[in-house]
Amino acid sequence: MANKELSRAASQITLLASLITSSVDVINAEYGAAGLPAPSLDASSPVESDIVDFESSRKISRANKIIEAACAQLCASVSRPEYTVLVKTLGFEESACLRVASTAGIAGLLLGKPEGVHITELSASSGINADKLGRVLRLLATRHVFQEVSPNVFANNKLSLTLATSEATNDIIKLSTRETFTSATYLSDFLQGTDSTSEIKSPFHIAYGAPMMDYHNTPEGKKTVAGFMKGVAGWGEVARKSELIRAFPWAKHFSGERTTTVCDIGGGDGHIMLMLLRAYASYPFRVIVQDRPAFLDLGRQLWGRDYPEGIQEKRVDFVPLDFFTEAPVEGCEIYYKAKIRHCLHNWPDDECIIILKNIAKVMKAENILLVHETVLRHAASSLTVAGDDVAPAPLLPNFGAACYRDYAGDINMLNLLDAKDRTLEEFISLGSKSGFAFERIWDAEDTSLVEFKLA
Numbered sequence: 001m002a003n004k005e006l007s008r009a010a011s012q013i014t015l016l017a018s019l020i021t022s023s024v025d026v027i028n029a030e031y032g033a034a035g036l037p038a039p040s041l042d043a044s045s046p047v048e049s050d051i052v053d054f055e056s057s058r059k060i061s062r063a064n065k066i067i068e069a070a071c072a073q074l075c076a077s078v079s080r081p082e083y084t085v086l087v088k089t090l091g092f093e094e095s096a097c098l099r100v101a102s103t104a105g106i107a108g109l110l111l112g113k114p115e116g117v118h119i120t121e122l123s124a125s126s127g128i129n130a131d132k133l134g135r136v137l138r139l140l141a142t143r144h145v146f147q148e149v150s151p152n153v154f155a156n157n158k159l160s161l162t163l164a165t166s167e168a169t170n171d172i173i174k175l176s177t178r179e180t181f182t183s184a185t186y187l188s189d190f191l192q193g194t195d196s197t198s199e200i201k202s203p204f205h206i207a208y209g210a211p212m213m214d215y216h217n218t219p220e221g222k223k224t225v226a227g228f229m230k231g232v233a234g235w236g237e238v239a240r241k242s243e244l245i246r247a248f249p250w251a252k253h254f255s256g257e258r259t260t261t262v263c264d265i266g267g268g269d270g271h272i273m274l275m276l277l278r279a280y281a282s283y284p285f286r287v288i289v290q291d292r293p294a295f296l297d298l299g300r301q302l303w304g305r306d307y308p309e310g311i312q313e314k315r316v317d318f319v320p321l322d323f324f325t326e327a328p329v330e331g332c333e334i335y336y337k338a339k340i341r342h343c344l345h346n347w348p349d350d351e352c353i354i355i356l357k358n359i360a361k362v363m364k365a366e367n368i369l370l371v372h373e374t375v376l377r378h379a380a381s382s383l384t385v386a387g388d389d390v391a392p393a394p395l396l397p398n399f400g401a402a403c404y405r406d407y408a409g410d411i412n413m414l415n416l417l418d419a420k421d422r423t424l425e426e427f428i429s430l431g432s433k434s435g436f437a438f439e440r441i442w443d444a445e446d447t448s449l450v451e452f453k454l455a
Contacts (some may be wrong), residue, residue, distance in 0.1 A: 010345045013078060016073055024067065026063040030056045039158075041147075043161060056244050068402035072402075092181070096177065097140050103174070107162075107163035116149040122137075137372040172238060183206075184411070202417055243445040253334060254285045262286075271302060274306060276308050287318065288319055290318075290320070323355045324354055334370065336370045347419065356435075366455070368439070368452065370450070373450065374448070375441065376410060376423045379400070424441060435454060
């Protein structure tokens with residue numbers, strides 16, 4: 001029996017190593033075919049290396065997920081368990097150091113200097129004590145953010161360059177290392193010390209003395225709400241919102257003889273529909289953006305600035321909507337539900353059902369509803385449906401560490417609002433209770449499109 005267990009363990013780590021090797025081969029092949037150098041951490045200036053071809057991009061994305069998942073699972077398999085748990089416990093230190101580097105603009109100070117900059121010069125430019133800043137950057141370099149090219153001399157690499165070139169990345173860091181970071185420290189207190197009758201609504205409530213929505217209306221909260229919203233938008237930017245355009249067969253739905261109408265319910269300023277209309281400008285379709293009047297005013301400004309022809313050609317309408325009390329515009333072929341690609345995860349099930357039932361009121365049998373959200377998979381084998389992707393064995397079926405962002409985002413919702421992201425089974429259940437039948441799921445990188453029709 002012992003020999004069988006030893007053989008199975010050896011087989012698992014061999015399989016994990018094999019998955020890593022074969023996935024690396026896929027990446028090398030795809031980059032080579034595109035005439036691009038293989039990915040490397042060694043970069044002192046921004047390098048645009050995105051693969052434009054959709055199928056190639058998908059192959060690379062899946063290979064990346066397998067590598068990330070397999071490396072983490074291999075390390076967890078061979079390392080001392082106490083050591084691994086200790087490293088995970090100390091993960092907050094890396095987050096704190098990232099905030100230091102981001103707010104101090106260290107990566108920007110290193111732009112165009114592949115030879116690196118001594119810590120004393122970085123200290124003088126940033127106003128942070130040289131010894132303390134050096135220790136922060138050394139921890140980050142040890143985690144492959146920045147590189148220490150010689151003792152106390154630091155330079156950018158592929159990861160740290162994003163701090164200098166991506167505003168969205170910095171916005172996410174500032175959001176995640178302030179409100180969500182602080183709230184998370186009270187998660188255990190909240191879960192162990194509250195019940196459904198408690199006046200405490202979330203870990204955020206414990207940390208800041210009020211529920212998040214109320215806090216952001218206080219004088220103190222108003223000072224940070226703009227940064228908070230930038231962080232939320234930044235998350236969507238980094239999650240590759242453009243994948244929406246490629247994930248769903250829009251052309252198939254837009255190729256009919258008559259004009260197709262897409263209704264974006266809770267669409268904010270309509271930036272998703274703007275992106276869609278631009279991508280399929282030659283097809284006969286139009287969009288309706290529905291939300292509260294204040295958001296629609298922002299939308300008119302956005303479209304007037306970035307895509308005025310959409311307004312001039314009357315291919316977009318802005319129609320006020322309270323999706324809790326009103327039904328959307330009737331007569332559309334596609335109803336799209338996503339506010340900054342996430343809306344239902346802000347609300348408990350009962351309120352989600354109200355929103356979905358209002359949509360069902362105006363739909364016909366041939367219409368479709370697309371819910372654009374993060375869809376969580378179980379770490380054990382579960383429901384398998386059309387369009388869903390399951391990781392190869394012996395990886396966790398949900399791709400394990402490669403999808404950590406999704407599960408961290410779910411806990412963020414718990415920390416901030418006592419809300420949640422959902423599994424596919426939970427979305428199907430919400431749809432069923434609201435008069436919808438599940439059709440299939442479309443993978444859009446960090447998010448998914450869950451397709452429904454009327455039951």
